[in-house]
Amino acid sequence: MSRSSLLLVLVGIILVLGLTIWLIGSLSQLYYSIAWTSPLLANLLLFLLIGLFAALAIVLFYYALRFTKPKQPKRLPTVPVEKVDAARETLRAVQQQIDQIEDEVTRQALASRTREIEESLSRREIRVVIFGTGSAGKTSLINAIIDRITGQTAGGQVGAPMGTTCVESTSRLQLRGLGREILLTDTPGILEAGIAGTEREQAARKLATEADLLLFVVDNDLRQSEYTVLRSLLTIGKRSLLVFNKTDLYPEADLEALIAQIQQRLQDLISAEDIIPIAANPQPVQLESGEWLTPEPDIFPLLQRIAAVLRSEGENLVADNILLQSQQLSEAARQQIDDQRRQQAEKVVDRYQWIVAGAVTVTPLPGVDLLATAAINAQMVIELGRIYGCEINLERGKDLAISLAKTLVSLGVVRGAFELLSITLQTNVGTFLVGRAIQGVTAAYLTRIAGKSFIEYFRRNQDWGDGGMTEVVQEQFRLNQRDEFIRAFMQDAIDRVVQPLVNAKQAP
Ligand SMILES: Nc1nc2c(ncn2[C@@H]2O[C@H](COP(=O)(O)OP(=O)(O)OP(=O)(O)O)[C@@H](O)[C@H]2O)c(=O)[nH]1
Ligand SMILES: [Mg+2]
Structure with missing residues (x-):
């Protein structure tokens, strides 16, 4: 009292x-x-x-x-429930995705990341990460903030050469009226030359994507490379403030023009109030009397903006970030499963293309199309479907194989493949053999186009996409006409189709 x-x-x-x-x-x-x-x-x-x-x-x-009556204890801030629920839901889905990953190392890495995100659901800090090009003044800014808020010297090493900060460092701060502690992290500069620079940049980028609030520091107009990095962070929804440092180096009119230019370039991504000019460590100036004076750091507008953002959006920032991280993790797991399935599926296509080639070479029919081999292709469709978790019965497999075979004919792919492969085969083997081998080789090639098209169909969850089957088939035909592919395919074709014919001819 x-x-x-x-x-x-x-x-x-x-x-x-x-x-x-x-x-x-x-x-x-x-x-x-x-x-x-x-x-x-x-x-x-x-x-x-x-x-x-x-x-x-x-x-x-x-x-x-x-x-x-004793006062109710002050309620601790809580992260908005619906976002946390969404994050939990995503993490549960990620766990299921992870179980499907076969590669042990990747599985472990994704599982430990899931645990990290789960733990962050109950953390009581806000992570503010200072990020940007080397020598923009990131460490100077942290030093100035800590000095201003706590009155202590932070001691982060500041220096003109790029790469002064080699490893991240984190300081803890309390802000009045904010129920969470602030973790302020200094990161190594990005866009530095050399392998060490690239490794440091990767570490810094990881920290930036994990931040609840990002302070992106620049000291001049945005270079294209800075713009690209910032744009990608803002596009994924990373809450960011753009800090324009070293304002003491610019005459006022130039500074205004520069800031206006940056605002113009980022107008659809960041609001004008989130672009903040500061001078974290102004250089000494010589007075008329000849004396040198070092001005105080000018970071107050930034501190005000940080405080306003944290107070008004603090809990949402944390929740949005956790949600964002779990979604990114889910995307990484999805990508991993997609790669894994693709590898398995390509092996299946590879196997079937030579089965079809063998069948056609043994019983050549007039003209080549896949209608004759629809039964084999139906089997391929079933196996591909299984890899993508879709159970296809034989009837449906046959229907799909037949409609794709018809599309190959109607699009002229059959004729186009026949002509392309005849020419290539002629340059590799004798004319007599071309006549006997071309049907099997073309059938193998068409099976490949069909198989690759089915992979796309299953990847999209049994959907051909807006352009329908036609567009997918055309795209696969285009991709499989590339020189390097045709060369490798022809080598395989010679080994698997032509050579057995030669051997059969030579046999007594
Ligand atoms: N004129 C001026 N110079 C500044 C200001 N802030 C920082 N500097 C100078 O810029 C140089 C780089 O500062 P640092 O704080 O080390 O920059 P950094 O971004 O941490 O650099 P790295 O750790 O190498 O990525 C130093 O020479 C600082 O003195 C400022 O407001 N005005
Ligand atoms: Mg530094």
Whole structure:
């Protein structure tokens, strides 16, 4: 209790005591004067007065209890529930995805990242990461912030050469009115030359993507490389402030023009109030008297903006970030599974293309198309579907194989493949063999196009996409006409189709 309120209570108690003594005195006088004439009336009045005092005491006691009730403990800030639920849901899905990954190392890495994100659901800090090009003044900014808020020297090493900060370092800060502690992380500069620079940049980028709030520091107009990095962070939804440092180096008009230019370039990505000019470590200036003066750091507008953002968005920042991280993890797991499935599926296509080639070479038919080999292709469709978790029955497999075979004919892919492969085969083997091998080789090639198209179909969850089957087939035909692919394919074709024919001819 403060001294003034103590004084007030004392005065109140003395006043109440004085009034009570006066009241008792006056009432006893009244009682005796009435009792003199009518003792019964006097006793009745006494009884009434006692009742009145008792009621007054009860009311006072009730209010005293109400006001002295212990205060509810201050509620700790909580992350918005629906976002946390969404993050938990995503993490559960990620866990299922991870179980499907065969590569042990990748599985472990993704699982430990899932645990990290789960743990961050209950953390009580806000992570602010300072990020940007080497020598932009990141460490200077951290030093200035810590000096300003705690009055202590942070001691982060500052230096003109790029790469002064080689490893991240984190400081803890408290901001009044914010229920969470702030973790302020300095990172090595990005866009530095050399292998060491690239490794440091990767570490810094990881920290940047994990930040709840990002301070992207620049000291000039945005270079294209800075713009690309910042744009990608803003596009994934990373809450960021763009800090324009070293304002002391620019005449005011130039500075305004520069900031306006940056605002213009980032107008659809960041609001003007989130672009903040500062001078974290202004250089000494020479006064007219010849003396040198080092101005104080000018970071107040940035501190104000950080405080405003953290106070108004703090809990959402944390929740959005956790959600963002779990979504990114889910995407990484999905990508991993997609790669794994693709590798398995390509092996299947590779196997079937030579099965088809063998079947066609043994029983050549007039003209080449995949209708004749629809039964084999249906089997391939079933196997591909299984890899992508889709159970396809034989009937459906046949339907799909037949409609794809028809599309290959109608698009002219069959004719195009036949001509392309005839020419290539002629340059590799004798004319006699071309005539006997071309049908099998073309059938293998068409099976490959069909198989690759089916991979796309299953990848998209049994959907051909907006352009339908036609577009997918055309795209696969285009991709499989590339020189380097045709060369490798032809080498395989010679080994698997032409060579057996030669061997058969030479056999007695
Ligand atoms: N004129 C001026 N120079 C500054 C300012 N802030 C930082 N510097 C200078 O810029 C240079 C780089 O500063 P640092 O704080 O080391 O930069 P950094 O971004 O941490 O650099 P790396 O750790 O190498 O990525 C130093 O020479 C600082 O003195 C400023 O506001 N004005
Ligand atoms: Mg540094």
